[in-house]
Amino acid sequence: MRTFSNALLYGCMIVLAVLWLLPIALVLMNAAKSLEDFTQGNIWALPHSFSLFANMKEALHMGELGRGMLNSFGYSFLGAGISILLAAMAAFGVVILRLKGGFYWFLLIYSGTVFPFQMYLVPLFKGYQQFGIYDTFGGMLLFYVAISIPFCMFLLRNYMTTIPFEVVEAAQMDGFRSFGIFARIIFPLLLPPVSVLMLFQFTWIWNDLVFGLTLSRSESVRPVMAGLASMQGIFFRSGVTTLMAGIVLTSIPTIVLFFSLQRNFIKGMVLTVKS
Template identity: 40%
Template sequence: MGRTVKNIVIVVTALVWLVPSYLLVVNSFTAAGDYTGTPSWWPTSWAFLDNVGEAFATANVGSGMVNSLIYAVLGALLAVVVAALASFAVVVMPIKRPAVWFWAIYVGTILPLQMFLAPLFSGYAATSLYDTQYGMLLIYAALAVPFAFFVMRNYMTTVPREMREAAALDGAGWLRMFVSVHLPLASSAMVAAFLFQFTWIWNDMLFGITLGTSPNVRPAMAALADLTSNYSNVGPPVVLAGALVASLPTILLFFVFQRFFTRSLKLTS
């Protein structure tokens, strides 16, 4: 009986979560001229490709997706490498007050991101980092480090101490121990951290609309925001079609690497 109730709750919850996605897909196929202002529950036209073309032409969504791909791949990769090095130092190396170092890095996941906007904007404007791709990449990589560090540090604590003692007896230094022993063992955790941070960077709009204005700099979500502000006359179906296409990379990433997402949830629990 309890199992049946649990399954029913899971199915109902899944359906509730799927309803907005279903409405997004259905209404993205509606021609902009046929949209009445009320969401349709059934397809009334097949203008999806036309809507996508208008979104790409009006707000440079395609350019934004390319920018997001650069930021998400390079930013997440840099963050994971830095997090792996920091985790190795905090967990394995005999540094003083490792708990203090842990909290000094991890606190970046606790503070609200909005509090960084004003100082970042002022600093970027003063150092010519504003509205540049490397400026965006820098902030995304920096903000992705704390959570990646949390995942990597949790995994490093599970590596048996005897392994590093054996490596030390064989004459391995800290760098060799990190590269040859801990890094291969932590590959799954690194992939999981990369996937999480890739998804976060790809879906970010806050820093995209604050630290960039040019089409060749702004990420995909900032480009989509233009469709509902400066270019609001395109109509909701165009916005929905652009949003659907822009969300495809993270959806595909989740399904391809689903087992790493599941494993990462165990690592962070």
């Protein structure tokens, strides 16, 4: 009976894995085809010639995709990095320094995740126009940092509660001040959850489309997903294979980041679940 249950479990996992990989394989196959190969063949047929890199090169030079990737690298790395640092400092103040009313400060910050993000669209659009930061790199970065802080603080606060306070007391006895304790004692211990947050926040910012379209309009500011969306209006001129190649191209950075942080990511997920 146990053997049958294991076989059934593995069978379900294999079926789910195939269903998950099937759309990816379909996109990769069609992104590697030439336009003639795609129009004359079947979407499920293997490509007769490998044109993936040529299609990627064409995608980078069309619409706003190339510039959008550069913009999104800036938004994703800076937005995730700054939000994690600020959230870590806020969590340090609430948990380690034990600020007066720290729990209520935490609730105030975390309340930014209570409402659906779509509720912010109209107020943000009007506010950005009023303060003159609409369609600016700084305005986009400010939004991504602000929207990422609540979740980052939530996770880091929960993780910091598992750190023995004796570590902090020992550092104080050795003459460390608050910033020294944070920079040299606490923050190095946060590497696993920081890896999880870096991957989550980078991916969320990189894949954002709604706010990228709402808060920007020029090619020099718009993120990559807005650039990819603009290709869908012109793909009949460039070819659907170019659009598919653009989709593959925009997926590479998050995949590379995942494998780069894989060891700390898995460790951080385990520790986060335990905390």
